[in-house]
Amino acid sequence: MTEAVRLTQAEEIGRPGLPIAAVARLAVLIVLATIVLYPLIATALDGFKSLGELHDNPLGLPRQWDWRNYWEILGGARYWRVLGNSLVIALATVFLTLVVSAMAAFAFAHIKFFGDRYLFAYVQIGLLFPSTAAILPVFIKVRDLGLLDSYWGVILPQVAFALSMAVLLLRNAFKQIPSELFDAALIDGCGYFRFFRHVTLPLSGPILSTVAVIGFVNSWNGYLLPLVMLDSDSRYPWTLGLMAYQGQYSTSWQLVLAFITLTILPAILMFLLAQRYIVAGLTAGAVKG
Amino acid sequence: MSTARYDENPARAGMGAVGALVILLPPALLLFTLFVIWPIGEASWYSLFNWNGLGPVDRFIGLKNYKWAFESAVFQRAIFNNLLVIVVSLVIQLPLALGVALLVAGRAWGSVAFRMIFFLPYVLADIAAGLIWRFMFDGDYGLVAAITHALEMKPVYLLASDPWAFSAILAVVVWKYFGFHMMLYVAGLQGVDKSLLEAAEIDGANAWQKFRHVTLPMLAPMIRLSIFFAVVGSLQLFDFVAALTRGGPFDTTHTMVSFLYYFGVTRMRVGFGSAVGDVLFVVCVAFAWGYRRWVMRDD
Numbered sequence: 302m303t304e305a306v307r308l309t310q311a312e313e314i315g316r317p318g319l320p321i322a323a324v325a326r327l328a329v330l331i332v333l334a335t336i337v338l339y340p341l342i343a344t345a346l347d348g349f350k351s352l353g354e355l356h357d358n359p360l361g362l363p364r365q366w367d368w369r370n371y372w373e374i375l376g377g378a379r380y381w382r383v384l385g386n387s388l389v390i391a392l393a394t395v396f397l398t399l400v401v402s403a404m405a406a407f408a409f410a411h412i413k414f415f416g417d418r419y420l421f422a423y424v425q426i427g428l429l430f431p432s433t434a435a436i437l438p439v440f441i442k443v444r445d446l447g448l449l450d451s452y453w454g455v456i457l458p459q460v461a462f463a464l465s466m467a468v469l470l471l472r473n474a475f476k477q478i479p480s481e482l483f484d485a486a487l488i489d490g491c492g493y494f495r496f497f498r499h500v501t502l503p504l505s506g507p508i509l510s511t512v513a514v515i516g517f518v519n520s521w522n523g524y525l526l527p528l529v530m531l532d533s534d535s536r537y538p539w540t541l542g543l544m545a546y547q548g549q550y551s552t553s554w555q556l557v558l559a560f561i562t563l564t565i566l567p568a569i570l571m572f573l574l575a576q577r578y579i580v581a582g583l584t585a586g587a588v589k590g
Numbered sequence: 591m592s593t594a595r596y597d598e599n600p601a602r603a604g605m606g607a608v609g610a611l612v613i614l615l616p617p618a619l620l621l622f623t624l625f626v627i628w629p630i631g632e633a634s635w636y637s638l639f640n641w642n643g644l645g646p647v648d649r650f651i652g653l654k655n656y657k658w659a660f661e662s663a664v665f666q667r668a669i670f671n672n673l674l675v676i677v678v679s680l681v682i683q684l685p686l687a688l689g690v691a692l693l694v695a696g697r698a699w700g701s702v703a704f705r706m707i708f709f710l711p712y713v714l715a716d717i718a719a720g721l722i723w724r725f726m727f728d729g730d731y732g733l734v735a736a737i738t739h740a741l742e743m744k745p746v747y748l749l750a751s752d753p754w755a756f757s758a759i760l761a762v763v764v765w766k767y768f769g770f771h772m773m774l775y776v777a778g779l780q781g782v783d784k785s786l787l788e789a790a791e792i793d794g795a796n797a798w799q800k801f802r803h804v805t806l807p808m809l810a811p812m813i814r815l816s817i818f819f820a821v822v823g824s825l826q827l828f829d830f831v832a833a834l835t836r837g838g839p840f841d842t843t844h845t846m847v848s849f850l851y852y853f854g855v856t857r858m859r860v861g862f863g864s865a866v867g868d869v870l871f872v873v874c875v876a877f878a879w880g881y882r883r884w885v886m887r888d889d
Contacts, residue, residue: 360736405615
């Protein structure tokens with residue numbers, strides 16, 4: 302039996318015994334990687350150019366590395382303000398989503414009560430349609446609650462629309478905790494809340510971080526909801542701030558590109574530092590949901 | 591309270607359970623009802639009125655909002671565009687993702703690094719990716735400009751000409767999202783039972799036969815899942831339109847959501863926008879329900 306038999310099909314394409322296939326594989330991957338990465342690299346590089354050079358030489362390295370575009374943005378309040386707003390909104394969204402959905406998921410996982418299945422199905426309705434379908438009534442609701450143009454006006458709807466997925470993921474995970482453990486704890490006089498606090502939560506780190514990653518990425522990258530809810534640019538998250546900046550400097554692409562580079566930098570750094578968790582979180586969330 | 595009750599039926603644990611439920615469930619139910627269920631019900635109600643969001647909701651016009659929407663050439667084009675996104679996702683994006691997944695699922699050189707590179711755009715905000723590509727497609731400064739310079743052609747403004755503008759949006763969709771689907775397939779491929787591939791090889795199957803009759807069937811649940819995400823994502827497309835074209839030129843690049851935003855929200859036509867939202871709602875629910883019932887029932 303040859304060695305090939307023990308390789309999966311996917312591995313076989315790149316295996317050393319087939320130099321032509323391996324070279325072809327690499328060539329395809331390098332071309333694709335270039336298409337994926339080139340726009341990002343060009344964006345960062347073009348932030349160093351002047352408008353004139355951008356016109357003559359949009360693709361290559363800057364002939365003169367002009368740091369002024371970047372320094373001006375980094376030295377101004379605007380950049381830090383929009384990132385700060387995004388951070389506040391995203392952290393509050395993640396925190397509230399975790400607390401509220403973990404509580405509900407615990408009830409659905411461990412307590413049997415009249416109508417529990419129907420109530421759980423009710424919470425799952427949110428998986429069937431996107432938040433945008435009801436954006437106008439949500440706007441009216443937020444306005445009537447007096448929350449327009451406030452962080453809460455963005456945070457609360459974001460949490461509400463994250464709940465269905467979060468409750469589903471958490472309930473499925475909490476159910477994995479052996480019921481014998483739960484019974485024993487109750488007999489020993491451990492109440493629901495102590496069990497929740499001292500057994501369920503510590504055992505559920507991975508799934509909690511999955512829910513947190515999904516919630517954070519969705520909130521950080523969100524555009525439509527804050528666009529509808531917020532008026533003052535002092536409260537704009539970075540996505541709105543970026544569009545406003547582009548509208549203001551639409552004739553100066555080099556500035557816009559520098560601003561884009563600096564605003565996507567946190568996401569790229571986070572991805573490089575925590576890629577395993579982020580990939581696992583975003584794909585596991587999709588698969589288990 | 592006797593502990594025996596817990597032994598018999600720990601699930602119905604008396605007053606402690608009721609007390610716990612009263613505290614555990616209301617926050618989630620309240621938020622969910624207030625900002626998800628109640629508004630989607632209100633959308634159906636508002637959609638029957640001509641209402642600008644101020645004053646009483648009393649100008650009842652029946653189904654006229656729906657009639658206006660479906661008679662609007664812009665909305666018809668928006669629905670067509672949404673369908674185009676779905677078709678491109680299914681015919682180009684997912685096969686591309688699957689092909690790439692086959693190349694990077696194993697332990698061959700560079701697989702992990704390539705996976706990360708292809709996944710990276712998925713992590714970025716649509717709005718930022720859209721602006722980056724708006725620059726790339728710009729006729730005066732970007733990639734397209736460089737090509738026309740090099741060929742000594744007149745500048746070409748892709749985002750300002752009809753069939754090209756939406757094609758550009760489609761290209762950005764594939765650029766940004768194929769890595770996510772690739773990652774799902776990689777996860778699926780790593781779960782494929784290697785002994786089956788070995789058995790097929792012993793039986794004399796070639797690479798294509800092994801793919802067609804072993805790998806693909808094993809991967810089917812993941813493919814069904816990824817089709818679900820592709821379609822649901824396609825129906826919600828908005829940020830790319832906002833960043834790349836704002837619906838232009840001549841309102842030819844709208845999607846249902848961008849139509850809802852530019853014709854409902856910005857003009858505060860609450861009734862009309864709610865009708866459009868309701869159409870989106872019905873399409874999404876019908877798809878999600880039907881797909882789960884008929885296509886994903888075994889998964």
